[in-house]
Amino acid sequence: MLQIAAVGLICAVLSLAVRSYRPEFSVYISIACGLLLFAMIITQLEDVISYLRRLLDSAGSAGVYFPVLLKVLGIAYITDFSAQVCRDAGENGIASKVEMAGKILIFCAALPVFTSLIRMLEILLNI
Numbered sequence: 001m002l003q004i005a006a007v008g009l010i011c012a013v014l015s016l017a018v019r020s021y022r023p024e025f026s027v028y029i030s031i032a033c034g035l036l037l038f039a040m041i042i043t044q045l046e047d048v049i050s051y052l053r054r055l056l057d058s059a060g061s062a063g064v065y066f067p068v069l070l071k072v073l074g075i076a077y078i079t080d081f082s083a084q085v086c087r088d089a090g091e092n093g094i095a096s097k098v099e100m101a102g103k104i105l106i107f108c109a110a111l112p113v114f115t116s117l118i119r120m121l122e123i124l125l126n127i
Contacts, residue, residue, distance in 0.1 A: 004040055007033065030088045034081055071109045075102055 011033035019026040049070070056066045079102025086095035 004037060007036060007040070011036075027085070027089045031085055034085070038081075065113055068109060068113055072106050075105050075109060078102075079105075 011029055015026045015029040015033075018029060053066065079098060083095040083098045083102075086092070086098060
């Protein structure tokens with residue numbers, strides 16, 4: 001955790017120092033910092049995902065929704081990162097559009113779950 005905080009602080013100071021001379025490089029530093037921080041935590045994410053996969057494999061049919069959950073989480077994180085980079089570049093309009101696209105993609109990814117829930121409700125109501 002300290003390493004992540006240190007990288008974040010160093011990148012923030014570096015970005016502020018560069019911004020007064022070359023503002024366009026400040027965005028590049030922000031992107032590089034985000035990618036570096038993601039690379040630092042990816043191993044921890046792999047451990048969590050493998051644990052959840054083992055847990056859901058033992059759950060039987062409930063494990064069917066796990067890939068959808070991972071896809072939705074991935075879309076949400078990538079969308080948020082992209083929108084923050086757009087905001088750092090001063091493009092708030094583009095950031096809003098990226099967020100809207102992410103919401104639509106999350107809805108599309110979760111649609112099979114909604115469909116199966118509706119089918120289950122139909123079965124229960126017909127009994």
